[in-house]
Amino acid sequence: MAVTQAANKRAGSPSAPGRIQLERRSAPALDETEAVFDVENAEVFYGHFRAVRDVNLKIYKNQITAFIGPSGCGKTTMLRTFNRMHDVIPGARVAGKIHFHDVDLYGPEVSATEVRRRIGMVFQKPNPFPKSIYDNISFGPRVNGVSNKAELDTIVEKSLRSAALWDEVKDRLRNSALGLSGGQQQRLCIARTIAVEPEVVLMDEPCSALDPIATARIEELMRELKSRFTIVIVTHNMQQAARVSDRTAFFTAELDSKNDQRTGILVEYDVTAKMFSNPSDERTENYITGRFG
């Protein structure tokens, strides 16, 4: 198979020029913690188009897992299978095994709303509701049954503190969330997501609309949050994956000879430090050194 050949081929180039410099981290603790998601042979279809195939991976608890890869490689598509966001797209279908702790996420008795309550999502573009800051944060707890005002107040403050936004907005909780800057809006969206106390936070290119300073703050926040949440992040930015993630999955798109469609596949999945210094697959190597993508 192509994978093993590639693995053999690349053994002779120990330090290709242009490789991303990894920041030195104190011994990355990478035990295989409890698996939160267990994915086997997952496929996603949009109508007759197969967007991703043959994905096999495990997402580990309290770690940050990054999905990287070129555009159209299915990384966002894969991310959205984890909280059943494909349900709202007509014609989208997920096949294969996607287990959340030992439960089939797509089992007949599983409620998508309950799944999304436990597995939150932060989107590419900050998407606060056109409501006040307070109402943005309290929306999630409210639809999940919290109606006590004092309790909501506590949740709002705690969530905003966790998202490092409290000090900036505590005096204007009743103001519109749309008056915040892009970076603040994205942190608000993170606060809104963690307000419902999910177990997993999915992030779909959360910094792609932000400037470098706002990006740095979000990354710092992610490192803080991973002690409480399991985080899966899709990113176009390889440096970002290298900076924040514990594990990295590299996806790419491959032409399917049968029907001439480009389908996303998972090329390699490993500890981030290894992915960026000594990947096993030549395609990963080419991508992270900037030779394609």
Place this chain on the structure above:
Amino acid sequence: MIDLRGKSAHADRAFRWVAVGAAALVLLVLGLIAVVMTDKARPVLAEMGLDFFTSTRWSAPDVLYGALPFIWGTLYTAAIALAIAVPVSLGVALFVTQIAPRWLKKPLVYMIDLVAVVPSVVFGLWGVLVLSQHFGLGRSFLTAGIILAVMITPIITSLAREVIETTPASEKEAALALGATRWEMIGATVLPHSKGGLVGAVMLGLGRALGETIAAALVIGSALGQITTNPFAPGNSMPAVIANEWGEADDMHKSALIALAVTLFIITIVVNLIATSIVQRSMRRSRGKV
């Protein structure tokens, strides 16, 4: 010297004048209508004074023109129409945009739009045959209200559908991703987002209900002087009176009918202004200060 004069902008200038001209023409027509109508309405207002709006007696032979029953009839039938049409339209619009499978969506939209082009006289006759006679509702406020509701439902549905479709998918996804059900998502994002447009849609429907002439004239009952909340009582509405009486009206009578038209015009404008201000205030409150 460098020539920076560029392309000739004649076409731009011509377009500009055509656009300005068209806009001015609309205002001119509207102004002329207001001026001419008010002018023609003056004799009856001089004769009746404010009694025109408060008196309940309308009798051409006695030169008594009290428009209150017709104002009442117009508002009451329109209110019945809205009470029926708004929930139905909103429900249909939400169904088509949020719930209906793709294959059902197009034919459904097409059929709803088709109802909008049925001439009002057809609705009126259908009302006489089916509602008045077959269902025994007679000619009454309720019959007129139902007919008006059927007539304005497609308009409100059509506009509501388009407004609702403009809700950003990102906001809807945000709500769903927090564990909201489809209904909670609609309540939190779709409805607040579309509120202004929805009120606009209802206002257009209301405008049509207030002004509808022939269908109302056929089923409302043409009773004089009825001011009652009994929906089964016959009554009359301003446009229906105008249509029914214009043919044999003398000068003062004509003036009275024109005054009715002016009143209708003013009511429509006032209703619109009130609705706009309600929407703006509620939007400001729900969005918070920017």
